[in-house]
Amino acid sequence: MIPKKTIWNLRKQDTNSMLDLAEYPLPDPIKTLLSNRGLTRKEDIDKFLNPKISDFYDPYLLKDMEIAVDRIQKSIKEQEKICIYGDYDVDGITSTSTLYLFLKHEMGADVQYYIPDRLEEGYGINKEALKSLAERDIKLVITVDTGITACDEVIYGKTLGLDMIITDHHECQEQIPDAIAVIDPKRKDCSYPFDMLAGVGVTFKLIHALALKNSHIKLDCIWKYLDIVAVGTVADIVPLIDENRIITYQAFRNIPNTWNVGLKALLKVSGFKEDSKMTAGFIGFRIGPRLNASGRMGDAKRGVELFTTESEETAIEIAEDLDRENVNRQEVEQTIYNEAVELIEKQANLDEEKILVVASHNWHHGVIGIVASKITERYYRPSILLCIEDGVATGSARSVEGFSIFNALQASKDLMNKFGGHEMAAGLSINEDKIQVLKEQLNTYASGTMNEDTLIPKLKADMALELETIDLNLIEMIGQLEPYGMGNPEPQFMVKGHIQDLKVIGQNQSHLKMNLKSTYKTVEGIGFNLAYFNSYFNKDHFIEVLCSLSINEWNGMKKPQMMIKDLRYEGIAVNHLKEYLSHYSKIKDEGYNKLKELFFTNEIEEQLNHRSFETFYRQLRHFEKLQRTYVSLFQLIDDGQISVIKCLRILVMLDVFKELEIVEYELDLPYFSFQLIKDKKVKLSDSLLFESVKEA
Ligand SMILES: [Mn+2]
Numbered sequence: 001m002i003p004k005k006t007i008w009n010l011r012k013q014d015t016n017s018m019l020d021l022a023e024y025p026l027p028d029p030i031k032t033l034l035s036n037r038g039l040t041r042k043e044d045i046d047k048f049l050n051p052k053i054s055d056f057y058d059p060y061l062l063k064d065m066e067i068a069v070d071r072i073q074k075s076i077k078e079q080e081k082i083c084i085y086g087d088y089d090v091d092g093i094t095s096t097s098t099l100y101l102f103l104k105h106e107m108g109a110d111v112q113y114y115i116p117d118r119l120e121e122g123y124g125i126n127k128e129a130l131k132s133l134a135e136r137d138i139k140l141v142i143t144v145d146t147g148i149t150a151c152d153e154v155i156y157g158k159t160l161g162l163d164m165i166i167t168d169h170h171e172c173q174e175q176i177p178d179a180i181a182v183i184d185p186k187r188k189d190c191s192y193p194f195d196m197l198a199g200v201g202v203t204f205k206l207i208h209a210l211a212l213k214n215s216h217i218k219l220d221c222i223w224k225y226l227d228i229v230a231v232g233t234v235a236d237i238v239p240l241i242d243e244n245r246i247i248t249y250q251a252f253r254n255i256p257n258t259w260n261v262g263l264k265a266l267l268k269v270s271g272f273k274e275d276s277k278m279t280a281g282f283i284g285f286r287i288g289p290r291l292n293a294s295g296r297m298g299d300a301k302r303g304v305e306l307f308t309t310e311s312e313e314t315a316i317e318i319a320e321d322l323d324r325e326n327v328n329r330q331e332v333e334q335t336i337y338n339e340a341v342e343l344i345e346k347q348a349n350l351d352e353e354k355i356l357v358v359a360s361h362n363w364h365h366g367v368i369g370i371v372a373s374k375i376t377e378r379y380y381r382p383s384i385l386l387c388i389e390d391g392v393a394t395g396s397a398r399s400v401e402g403f404s405i406f407n408a409l410q411a412s413k414d415l416m417n418k419f420g421g422h423e424m425a426a427g428l429s430i431n432e433d434k435i436q437v438l439k440e441q442l443n444t445y446a447s448g449t450m451n452e453d454t455l456i457p458k459l460k461a462d463m464a465l466e467l468e469t470i471d472l473n474l475i476e477m478i479g480q481l482e483p484y485g486m487g488n489p490e491p492q493f494m495v496k497g498h499i500q501d502l503k504v505i506g507q508n509q510s511h512l513k514m515n516l517k518s519t520y521k522t523v524e525g526i527g528f529n530l531a532y533f534n535s536y537f538n539k540d541h542f543i544e545v546l547c548s549l550s551i552n553e554w555n556g557m558k559k560p561q562m563m564i565k566d567l568r569y570e571g572i573a574v575n576h577l578k579e580y581l582s583h584y585s586k587i588k589d590e591g592y593n594k595l596k597e598l599f600f601t602n603e604i605e606e607q608l609n610h611r612s613f614e615t616f617y618r619q620l621r622h623f624e625k626l627q628r629t630y631v632s633l634f635q636l637i638d639d640g641q642i643s644v645i646k647c648l649r650i651l652v653m654l655d656v657f658k659e660l661e662i663v664e665y666e667l668d669l670p671y672f673s674f675q676l677i678k679d680k681k682v683k684l685s686d687s688l689l690f691e692s693v694k695e696a
Contacts, residue, residue, distance in 0.1 A: 001532040002630045003671070006566055007458045008546055010494060011036055021045075030477050032463050033491050037241075037481075049480050051249040053223060059209035062202075063190040068165045068181035069209050071140065076109045080139040084113040085125060086304070087145045087199070088295035090288050094232030095144035095167075095200040097262075097307035098225050102207040106217050112138075115300045125150040134160035142206075143167060145199025145232075148184050151177045167206055169199045169238075194242045196487075200232030201244065226251040227258045228307055234280045235288040239487020248483045252278040262306035265319035266290060280485030293325035296366050333367045336360075340375055340385060350379065354446040354455065355408070357439040359386035359393055359432075369396035369425070376400060380457050382408070382446070388432050392417070397426040402454050403446070412441045459546050459566055465493040467518040470560050475549045495562060496544045496570055497523070504531045516545065516562070524552065527564035536632050536671070541642065542570045569634060569670050573642065577633070578669055580644045584651065608649065608693055613684055616653045620663065620676060630673045652693055659687045 013032060017040040021031045024042060039045050047055055059065055075082050082103065086096030096113050103109035116122065116129060125147050133141060134157075141157065141164045143150075148168035154177040157164050164179040169186065176182050183202060185195040197205070204225065211217045230251030233244050240248050255278045258264050270286040272278075294302040306318040343358045344350075356379060363371075368385040375383040376398040382405050386395035399405035404423040413419065415438050419428035430438060484490040497516030505513045505526075512527040512534060525545060527533070537543060545567045552561035568574075616636075623631055633647040647670075654672070657663035660682040665674040684690045 003533065003536055003568070005456050006568075007453060007456050008461055008494065008566070008568075009458055010461045010464065013463070027469075027474060027477065029463065029465060029469065029474060033478065033481060036462050037488060048245070051246040053246065053250060055246055056208065056243060057193055059205040059212070061192045062183050062185060062205055062209075063187055063192070064181035064183050065205070065209050068142075068167075068183055068206065069213050071163065071165060071180050072103075072109075072142070072210065073213070075140045076103075076107055079110055081137055082109055082111045082140045082142065083133050083136075083138040084111065085129070085133075085141050085143040085146065086113060086115045086300075087123065088115055088118045088300035088303075089145075090235035090291045090303075091199040091232040092145040093291055093294070093300055093303035094228045094235075094307070095203040096304050098200060098228050098232075099142065099144055099203050099207065100304065100308055102210070102222070102225065106207075106221055107210065107214065112136075113301075113304060115304065118295045118300065125153045127153055127156050130157045130160060130162060134162055139163060140165070144203045145169065147177065147179075148182070148186075149173050149177075151175050153177075154179045167199070167202050169197050169202050196238050196241070197243060198233045198236035198238045200229050200236070201238070201247065204229045204247070223250070224254075224259055227255050227260055227263055230255070231263070231283055231287055231291075234283040234485060235291070237284075237486050240280060240483060240485040241487045245483075245488070248280065248485070252483050260307060261312050261315040262309055262318070265312070265315035266306065266322070268316075269319045269323040278483075280483055284485075289329070290319075290322045290326045293322050293329055296325070296329060329367060332364055333370055336363050336367060336371045336385075337374055339363075340371060341378070344375070344379070353443055354381055354450055355405075355439075355442045356381060356383040357386070357435065357442065358384075359388055359395070359435050361388050363387035365394060369398075369427075372396045372398040381455050384428070384442075386428075386430070386435060391432045392429060393432055393435060394429045395427070397421065397428065399424050400454065401458060403450060408442055408445050408449075411445050412438055415441070460489075460492060461494045461546055462491045463493060465495050467495055467497045467516060467523055468521050470495070470521070470523050470549065470562075472551060472558055472560060475551055475560055478549060490548050492546060492548055492565065494544055494546055495523075496542065499537055499539055499541050499543055502534060502537060502539060504534050506531070512564070516543075523560055523562060525562035525564045527567065530564060530567070533567055535628055536635060537567070537569075538635050541634060542573065543567055544570045569632070573634075574670050577644055577647055580648060581651070581667075581669065584648055588655075608652065608690075610684060612649075613653055613656065613690075616650070617657070617662075620674060624674075624676055629675060630671060632671045634670055652689065656684065656687045656690045659689055660684070 014035060017035050018031060020040045021035065024031065034045055039048050084096050084099050086092045092115065096115060100111055100113050103111040114129060114133060116126060121129065125143060130153060141162050143166050146168055147166040148170050154164050166177055166179045166182040168184045172184060172187055176187065183206065184190065185192045185197055185202065207222050207225065211219050211222045226247055230248045233247050238244055256274060266287060270290060272282065291303045294300050302318055302321065306315060309315050339360060340358050344356055348356055356375060365387050368387060372383050372385045375385065380400060382397065382399040382403055384395050384397040386393035397405045397409065405426050406421050406423055409419045409426055409428060415430060415434045417429040417431065419426060421427055478491055481488065481491065495516060497518050500515040500517045500522060502514045505511050510529050510531045512530040514525050515522045516525055525547065545562060545564045547562040547564045550561050550563050552559045619636060623629065633650050634642050636650055637646050654663060654665050658665065662677050662680050662682055663674055664677065665672050
């Protein structure tokens, strides 16, 4: 593997906003991290570093909350049947469970729930379902995580004698449903201070409001529901700031010992270790997919049953079901992924095709979105996966930062039956015979609109950090920014140092371990799946890593550890080399005599002679045998003492070989790729370049 090209974006520090923090007793790096997250006022920082339950806003600041609470209380007093209308995704499942548990156990309501079938009914409220609820003698329907656009359905519900309360967090359209109450922080006429709650966050506000109104309910009973609220909040990918930060901060401390038997069982089958920390990553990658599996198999009710059962046995049974279904889903996904990769490797010209479009008759519609994400990640370019059925293809598109796949599709909208989505993800339907044209048009569009570096992966760094400043104390303070997730990413740093003890570790020898050393300090680093860098760096090389920081605890000893995401030769050295190279090319153009001057004025310790060429050629042959025809100039310097003039010496030798037609090479500083051209006997003295630079 050759080092992937990446662009490191170092965040520009807003020095003005930093002035406000001058008096604040925190180390500078922490101030920078906070300011990067828009936190420069003392009270905001205090709130951020200590998220407290008492910082939750008054739920009655949400428009229509009062009306909703009154209507629900009336239902309970009159023993009316209430139905919660939810959704089949994780947000919907946790919303439904939270409200159901609260109404049933804390308020003694006569409550049931309804989740539409993902495959049969699709997203949102439908009239058929409302009709069946009315037939079951339901009087009040409370929607969670859905309903903000259900204007017609609400009117229809009325004709059936259904009162409806809408709670949702999705964007509102022109018209708000004419329901008893419509609670949505995104309503234009709602002055609630935070509009990025998940559906389950809005549901939590409702139970908070109910608890405040009912003197017989102890307010403290609602906080335990945060365990479930946090799961939906993380899974719905809302930013973990403000109230979402309070929710996750509080819940993550309690979840490892959660009271909810369903969540407990789910943690168990997901492989959660009891003494470990809960993270947004664990919920997003382990818990979420298992809950979603229930919706995918068309039975999201299983998810609600899991959270609402009181029987440990039932909980384990459902959790294991979901786990099995998740394994099935992963297998289907893996098969499609493998087939898609095979098609791309066979059909696509990766130098030309900026947008990948692949289609098949065999694929399952439910998972191609996830596979498209993985394809886009693997090839780092927009991708569209289509499954064809009866001449019509439905597909999922995913994009990379800086390229709107929605705009791209918009430009070819005449070809499609329908499409929709946004910048990073979209869905579409198109007739099979037009797929090829779409692919061509999209690629024409892309070559006209993409920047040179759109298809180079970007990594973000919060700041550059001196190796000397990395210690346990700093890392512990950084930890106060947890929980990380959407809207509050884990801080990333750029750190420079000399490589020490570089080695490959792990069962599959796929990880890289090293120490970075500066004059006064050495810090350990580990890079998962970065073992291939071992072929490009040597001991003592001065490099730069992009990393997060963690504490490595082993045998009761705590040590700082860099979690390395990427590494590269130190930028200044590379830029210096590039400058020199352009100088060298200019001199070559002006004739070889000048070159001699350059070499002799720069006092190369070792002159170029027959021996140096022989040694170098042998080195290249050795690399070729190892199938390593992509190497860095720096690693060809035996003594590790990198200097520009030594690199130049290598370039001259490469140019001599090129002139003699025994080597082809291409520069990609500080790397070059080469090819040896076999079976040719040559004399160095046949090279004009050699004659001009050889030892006097
Ligand atoms: Mn939602």
